[in-house]
Amino acid sequence: MSTVPSELAVETEPKGVLPTGSAPTPARRVISTLRKSPAVVFSVCVIVFIVLLAVFAPVLAAITGWDPYEFDPTAIDSDLGGVPIGPFGGISSSHWLGVEPGNGRDILVRIAYGARVSLMIAVSATLITTTFGVVLGMVAGFFGGLADQIISRVMDFLMAFPSLIFMIALLSALPAGNRPALLVLVLSIFGWPYTARVIRGQAMSLRNSEFVEAARASGARPVKIVFREVLPNLRGTIIVLATLAVPSYIGTEAGLSFLGVGVMPPTPSWGQMISTAVGWYAVDPMFFLIPGTFLFLTVFAFTVLGDNLRRVLDAGDAA
């Protein structure tokens, strides 16, 4: 997770350049700036495409006529170890992105269902880690003292873990149960401190700012100050952190599935497809390339968007 300059967003609104519509302007300014960047436009298009693919996966299955679990023995050559028949991994009018070797399942439909799994896990984990990270980070940063001590030590403790190794161990030991839910849980346990740490730093510097002093002087209760005064000033940071968390969780989920401890077969998953494709790289490289490309594009698009958001927000704050 990338760090965000802790000065970010500190002095924006208190300076309050006078009431010329200060609330809607930043959002509009951010969007109009981002629109000018082709990389961002591309990224947003990719994200929209992937989300549509995930949402309309059943529709896609109906259109192509292939269920994600349905075998197609006619699309593979049983005499050659089960390689797809036809060029580029069996791409044809009935299988638009070819088929999986060994069973003939339609890759496009499995990719679409895999996107559902990936996005659902990544977005759920992001929501949970952001919520926990923001709340705990603000509490630690704003109140300091014992609360800060406890929360910071827990964060240090979790961040010191070699998290991937620990996730593998944890997922292997836990009973099979509901895998996606387990993945969200494990990702969240190890993910929230990264958000909380940044938020804590920002909350600390906001604690002594003038508008907080003013609120305090006017008799506002601490909890109200935290959520009414501090939180709105962290908006930009939170958006950036969340946008960057999504691709990191997608990547981690794919990695865990690749290693065989993530989503269990036959549930489609990109990481799993890539893992299966390893053995086939020489005879059927498309089986590796297609899920690989989807994974790359998704992670890339979210990362580019997140980076640009940060850049624009930073610039805006400095101005």
Add this chain to the structure above:
Amino acid sequence: MKRRTAFLGLAIATSIALVGCTAADTGSGSTEGVGGEPVTGGTLQVLQNTDFSHLDPAQGFDGGVNNFYRLIYRTLTTQGVGEGAEGTEIVPDLATDTGTPNEDATVWTFTLKDDIFFEDGTPITSADVKFGVERSLDPSISIGSPYAKIVLYMPEDYQGFYISGPLDTIETPDEKTIVFHLNQPYADFAAVVGQAPFTPFPADDESVTTTSIDQQPIASGPYRVTEYQRGSTLVLERNEHWDASTDDVRKAYPDSFEWTFGLDGATIDERMIAGQGDDQNAIAGSVQAASIARIQTPEIQERTIQGLQGCTTYMPLNTTKPGMDDPLVRQAINLAVNKQAVKDGTGGSQLADIATTMMPPTVAGFTEFDLYPSEDFEGDPEAAKELLAEAGYPDGFEFTLDIRNNPKMQAQAEAIQQSLAQAGITVNFNLIDSATFYEVIGTTSQQHDAAITGWCPDWASGATFLPPLFEGTQIFEKGNSNVAQLNDPAVNERIAEIRAMTDVEEANAAWGALDEQIMELAPAVPLLFEKAVMVVGSNVAGAYAHAGFSGGIDYVSVGLASAE
């Protein structure tokens, strides 16, 4: 012990390297093997994924290690050489013939050949053979072939030489003669003394202990172990005291053998296909499904051999579970499974044939039948639904399948899940770690409704195939091989009857018929007879798939075409 056998089948399914392969005739392979007649000399390289289970013949018990034992050990009898039935025939080895039984086949006498020696030059006597058997019965090491324990007449509490002392029921009237007393008539005893635990060791309990052999084997065969690093390398060199004139089985062409363990399956395939440098002198186990398409070029086909592993991959259905206890449900599952899809997932027609019987075609007495036919073996969901409705499950049935956490078995399981779904049967997977898989399915309290597993016969007879899998008295709480937990009085009775037959031919035919009788009860779904497809180095000669060693290349017959 029986579980070990199961382990063997499974081990084969997974670790390519362990796989010895059997050559039943598969139609396409040449009977000569590849590369013509080998020359004497040179070093043969063997690339292998996993190390051998044990160097101690009392402990190792799978096709791969039994094949290896023939290089360093000799037994009274052994399997023949050659493809198909020639290879599984029992022939004399240390003994002059395959033994002389008394009238009811309960007492067997063997005479040893002359000029047989251990690697230090001391002659092998009947006392050494006796000691080898007694040693193998020690509870701490008797995890290998169980037949000595099953058929030898001995006190109930006999615990091997080190605990209970010598066994009186093995007599050695002189240095060349050994007499075994059995607890039952056993017409196939000549095959039993060919099992690895019957390997002789110097009758000296000071220097030969329960653990010493596993670390430093004492060779009686043509090679001795000169270097061994567990999990990485093993080197064999010639045993100068082995006399070729006493041995009709072993050709022992190369001067030395060198194993490299711990190689990834894909790496082995890559190296064998490339065939560069020392790999020209290398052999390996079966290739992976993904490599099949790459070995179709004429150049590689020339050095490809294939054969049946001689094992059956099957899905036992736990007959004690609710629902599964109804034969109609089990028959419905048999009808619905799309074996063609299972075969494709395993690697297609080159790596597997479809099984409709439990006994593989390499077993004597094999009788072909298909009680649950469907078009192109693709399953008959409609017929299955009718049976299910008849059994009281008109709305479908659900069960849990134990599978091993490896890609091939998962592909097989997905194919089964997909085909049963069409008959309204929901299959849930219980993924079990590879290391504990056989332990879990062999523990009656832990296994679920069904599993995917394999079985290889200990020698080519139904006696080593059907009873361990389907005899009621062989259900054990742990180490259970009767995973279906079938305990059918008629089957049990018939097994006892066939066992008592003294005519081997008649018994073989009866096992074939029993196979059909058992399949009428549908305690398992026979899935595949898997094959071994092996690419050998361009300088390798005399390689063929041996039917007695799960289709592995027969080590005692393979050599190099030119020794530099």
